Amino acid sequence: MNILIDQMSQTPIYEQIENQIRQSILSGGLEANYMMPSIRKMAKGLNVGIITVKRAYDDLCNEGLLISLQGRGVFVASIDTDKERAVRMGQLRDKLSELKAFCDTSDISKEELVSEIEKIFMGNDG
């Protein structure tokens, strides 16, 4: 498993870790039942704080992508298509709320946004 941390990025480090693990799981790079490195081992390997890694693991456990078994470690959950779709929809919602924030500050209406999205889907955006 490769995880790259960009210290200069505006994305918080725990989120960078989270995103890369999520991506690996969804793409099949990390298979179900794979045992994740311990929190401390990953913190050492990435040169980040222990709580930072813990936060990323906790979030992924809440999403159902990882499973923490008391005293045994953290494992990759098995992902069925429903779960994968739920995660993808969650990612879409995140992107859309960013888009909404942009529209709010840029004085773009919902109708204008929807019409632009439709144009992209119709393939006649330019």
Place this chain on the structure above:
Amino acid sequence: MDKALTIKDLNVKLNGFELKNINLEIPRGVVVGLIGRNGAGKTTFINTITDIYLPESGSVLYGDTDLQIEPEKAKSKFGVVYDNLFYPANYTAKRIAKLIAPFYEDFDMNNWESLMDRYGLEKHKQVGMYSKGMQMKFMLSLVFARNPEILILDEPTAGLDPAARAELIDMLQEFMMSEDKTVIFSTHITSDLDKIADYVVLVSDGQVVLNEEKDELMMHYGVVQVEKDKLTPELSGRLIGLREKEFGYVGLTKDISFFEGRDDSRVRRAVIEDLLIYENENVKSKENTYI
């Protein structure tokens, strides 16, 4: 959570310098960075919790052990590394180890020797001949040979080159591999150590003015630039340590989301160093005192 160190209403007075009413709880299993400008009280703080200075009032507890009531028991729980070697430079490493071993019941000479081998340090060399980085490793070896629960370091990176700093960080993270270990270090150069810190404690003028989980800090704190003619009370009220620059204003905010996507200002995520740069009277306002 289980506490490694609890400090209650600690007051210290030392020829003109004071630590004022410090309250702090440090959970077990984390790395804590104690930051502050030179003269803010970091070393006084460390010297007080390691029983070099006697407080006027208040208590220091390692786990449940009070440093003043059971000093020997409390002291067996931690190891301290200072920023300079305080052993005679013409003594060999081995001689120093033999000298200090009797003072610590838990000093394990075999463990020490294997640590020295692992760090690539020659045991029969005079410690004055070691480089600054090697001296740091040597002092860590003396502490690790006792396998303490808590490691306290005063300005450990001072005078170390980048490679030695990276090595030190690696050694601290190695120490943290067991879950019950705790590291407390002070620094005023925050850039390398802040990566591995879980908590940040900011000391200013003898007081703890901020104590927070680092990720929380990084999530909410930002450095904001405002154009010259666009500074309104709405903006300035959210900025700490506001200062005027040639091309506009710059300050620290605790509310990065307020500034995101605005066209009257630019914001970037803060790094720990920014806390020291923008720290001023505003930082010490009541609402910022977390403890």
